[in-house]
Amino acid sequence: MTDGSPSGGWRSVYAAMGVSTDHEAPACPDCGDDTVEVATGRWCPTHGVVGA
Numbered sequence: 001m002t003d004g005s006p007s008g009g010w011r012s013v014y015a016a017m018g019v020s021t022d023h024e025a026p027a028c029p030d031c032g033d034d035t036v037e038v039a040t041g042r043w044c045p046t047h048g049v050v051g052a
Contacts (some may be wrong), residue, residue, distance in 0.1 A: 014021055025034035028044035029051065035042035041051040 026042055027033065027035070028035050028042070028047055030047050031044065033044055033046055035050065036046050037043075038049060041049050044050050
C-alpha cells in the first residue's frame with residue numbers, strides 16, 4: 001500500500017529486498033571505526049582527522 005506519493009511504497013520494497021534502512025556512520029579508511037564529521041574532514045578516535 002502506498003501513501004499516494006510516487007515513493008510511497010519504498011518500505012515494502014526495502015522489506016522485500018531484505019535490506020536495512022539504518023544509517024551507519026562513515027568508517028575510518030585505516031581501521032574501520034566510526035568517524036565524526038569535523039571542519040577539516042572526518043575524525044577517527046584512533047587516527048585523528050582522516051580524509052578531506
